[in-house]
Amino acid sequence: MASLPAPLSRALPNLLAQAETQKVGVESMKVAFVGLGVMGYPMARHLVGKGGHEVAVFNRTAEKSETWARENKGRKAATPREAAMGAEVVFMCVGNDDDVRSVVYGEDGILADLAPGAVLVDHTTASATLARELDEAARAKGCGFLDAPVSGGQAGAENGVLTVMVGGDEATFETVRPVLDSYSRMVGLMGPAGSGQLAKMMNQICIAGLVEGLSEALHFGQKAGLDLAKVVEVISKGAAGSWQMENRHKTMAEGRYDFGFAVEWMRKDLGICLDEARRNGATLPVTALVDQFYAEVETMGGRRWDTSSLLARLTR
Numbered sequence: 001m002a003s004l005p006a007p008l009s010r011a012l013p014n015l016l017a018q019a020e021t022q023k024v025g026v027e028s029m030k031v032a033f034v035g036l037g038v039m040g041y042p043m044a045r046h047l048v049g050k051g052g053h054e055v056a057v058f059n060r061t062a063e064k065s066e067t068w069a070r071e072n073k074g075r076k077a078a079t080p081r082e083a084a085m086g087a088e089v090v091f092m093c094v095g096n097d098d099d100v101r102s103v104v105y106g107e108d109g110i111l112a113d114l115a116p117g118a119v120l121v122d123h124t125t126a127s128a129t130l131a132r133e134l135d136e137a138a139r140a141k142g143c144g145f146l147d148a149p150v151s152g153g154q155a156g157a158e159n160g161v162l163t164v165m166v167g168g169d170e171a172t173f174e175t176v177r178p179v180l181d182s183y184s185r186m187v188g189l190m191g192p193a194g195s196g197q198l199a200k201m202m203n204q205i206c207i208a209g210l211v212e213g214l215s216e217a218l219h220f221g222q223k224a225g226l227d228l229a230k231v232v233e234v235i236s237k238g239a240a241g242s243w244q245m246e247n248r249h250k251t252m253a254e255g256r257y258d259f260g261f262a263v264e265w266m267r268k269d270l271g272i273c274l275d276e277a278r279r280n281g282a283t284l285p286v287t288a289l290v291d292q293f294y295a296e297v298e299t300m301g302g303r304r305w306d307t308s309s310l311l312a313r314l315t316r
């Protein structure tokens, strides 16, 4: 291969670095990430590696933040407050509503020292009520808030290709959007505070019914003595095709349920959906039934199995 002229060769590393930054399209910012779990750990990593941001982290179990800081040349903080101090954007990805409140409020909480103008972004799958409460609390401090639950699972977080459903005001969204691109393939503003969580509820309602349908079809196919792989190869290209069918039929047929999103998390999410439906008057009969099916899976020892384990209660 012909060598490049010397000036171009010297400039190339800078040009490549510039192109990488332009791909993500964002200036380096001071950010914080609270909650380095299955999702948060790789998301925070992408903020450094892909986004080029200066990242401080807090995790309840300190070993994880120590390892993360070592691997990613970031700063580990002893409290959520210390992580958020001086940050322009603070991300959270913890378990449920109560976990979020425990890292946001109080003497050591994120809001204690959050600078006016900073934005708090919640990636936890939580209630819309909590999102509206946090929006008010952030506004009272002169800060912004976005509820931003994600879809795409562990693989989506590891590969930086999550889908993010955002609630909040447009100006705040536009400020944070380029940072979210560090670990996302699709980011959309769904409406005012709480709308991101409501969109995630729609997502989970779809998945609940869909996985039960797929489980029943595979169960039926097994009883009918069909070659499931052959059938799925054909029907997955038609109207019955889905991500779940393409990605899970094989492992479901083998009775393997260790692929990410756990039954206990799904039950938390379906509980949030059913609560919200009681408030807004929506009727969710299939979602309520599938929630009970997941309760049965839990009694079979499947709390940590993934959501495709609905088939297990049909084949036991």
Ligand SMILES: NC(=O)c1ccc[n+]([C@@H]2O[C@H](COP(=O)([O-])OP(=O)(O)OC[C@H]3O[C@@H](n4cnc5c(N)ncnc54)[C@H](OP(=O)(O)O)[C@@H]3O)[C@@H](O)[C@H]2O)c1
Binding pocket: 035, 036, 037, 038, 039, 040, 059, 060, 061, 064, 093, 094, 095, 096, 098, 099, 100, 102, 103, 123, 124, 125, 126, 150, 151, 152, 153, 154, 260, 261, 262, 265
């Ligand atoms: N996993 C998925 O496939 C997936 C997909 C989409 C959405 N989500 C949602 O994303 C959120 C996080 O899921 P995950 O799978 O990353 O969960 P995870 O692996 O269990 O991690 C939860 C994180 O939250 C921290 N945490 C929990 N309670 C806390 C508290 N009271 N105070 C401080 N920190 C607390 C944990 O700290 P420790 O390390 O100390 O335990 C850990 O860092 C959940 O809302 C989940 O529903 C998950």
